[in-house]
Amino acid sequence: MMNTILTEEFISFKELKQKIFRYVCELGREITAQILERYDKELAESRDKKLYRCKGKRKTSIKTVYGEVEYYRNVYRTETEDGQTAHMFLLDQAMQMDKIWLISTNLAEKIAITVTESPYRVTEDIISSTCGQSISAGGVWNMMQRLGEKIDEEEQYAVNQMNTDQTVGEKIIPVLFEEMDGVWLNI
Numbered sequence: 033m034m035n036t037i038l039t040e041e042f043i044s045f046k047e048l049k050q051k052i053f054r055y056v057c058e059l060g061r062e063i064t065a066q067i068l069e070r071y072d073k074e075l076a077e078s079r080d081k082k083l084y085r086c087k088g089k090r091k092t093s094i095k096t097v098y099g100e101v102e103y104y105r106n107v108y109r110t111e112t113e114d115g116q117t118a119h120m121f122l123l124d125q126a127m128q129m130d131k132i133w134l135i136s137t138n139l140a141e142k143i144a145i146t147v148t149e150s151p152y153r154v155t156e157d158i159i160s161s162t163c164g165q166s167i168s169a170g171g172v173w174n175m176m177q178r179l180g181e182k183i184d185e186e187e188q189y190a191v192n193q194m195n196t197d198q199t200v201g202e203k204i205i206p207v208l209f210e211e212m213d214g215v216w217l218n219i
Contacts, residue, residue, distance in 0.1 A: 053164070054164070056098075057098040057099045057164030058099070058164075060096075060098040060099075060164075061096075061098060061099050061100070061101045061102075061164070064096070064101045064103075065101050065102060065103040068101070068103045068105070068123065068127075069103050069104060069105070071123060071126070071127065072103075072104070072105045072106055072122070072123040075106075075122045075123060075126055076106050076122075079108070079122060083110055084108035084109075084110050084120075084122065085108060085109045085110070086106050086107075086108055087106075087107045087108065087109050087119065088106065088107065089104040089105065089106055089107075090104065090105060090106075090107050091103075091104050092104075092105060092134070093134055094129070094134055094135070094136050095134055095135045095136060095139055095165050095167075096136045096138065096139055096164075096165065097136070097138055097139050097142060097163045097164065097165065098163065098164040098165070099163075099164035099165050100165065105121050105123045105124075106121070106122065106123070107119055107120070107121055108120055108121070108122060132175060132178045132179055132182065135175055139159075139163065139165060140175060140179060142159065142163065143155060143159055143167070143172055143175055143176070144176065144179060146158050146159060147172060147176055152169040152170075152172045152173050153169045155169070155172045156168055156169040156171075156172055159172070
C-alpha cells in the first residue's frame with residue numbers, strides 16, 4: 033500500500049492523511065490478530081490438558097479503535113465446580129478481554145464519551161471518521177443500552193452486598209457531608 037501511495041500522482045494533504053490512516057489501521061489489525069493468535073497458541077501448549085479439553089479453533093472478531101480485528105482462538109471444554117460442562121476461551125480469560133458484545137472497552141469508552149456530548153448520529157460520524165471502525169447510529173444506541181445494563185448489573189451486585197452486610201472495605205468515615213446547591217449538608 034505504501035508503494036502505491038508514493039507512486040500516485042500528487043494528491044491533497046487531506047487525502048494523503050486519510051490513506052496513511054487507513055494503512056496504519058490495517059497494519060494494526062494484522063499485528064493484533066497475529067499477537068492474539070500467538071498468545072492463544074502458547075496458552076494451548078501450556079494449559080492443564082486434563083482440566084481443559086481443546087475443542088478446536090473458532091473464528092471471532094473484536095471491534096477496536098483501529099477497526100475490526102478478525103482472529104482464531106481455541107475453545108475448551110471444562111467442568112465447573114458443580115460438575116456442569118462449560119465451554120470457555122482461555123485467551124479471553126488470560127487477556128482480561130472485557131467487551132460489550134464484540135466491541136473493545138477502549139472503543140466503547142470513546143463512544144460513551146462522545147455520546148454524552150453529541151446525538152447518536154453525530155457520534156456515528158465522529159467515530160466512523162476518527163477511528164478505523166464504522167458504526168451506525170443504531171449501533172451506538174444499542175451499545176449504550178448494553179453498557180447501561182452492564183453498569184446496572186454491577187450496581188445491583190453492590191446493593192445486594194450492602195444489604196447482606198458483605199461489603200468490602202475497611203475505611204470508616206465518622207462524618208459524611210454532601211454538597212447540594214453549594215451548601216454542605218451533614219449526613
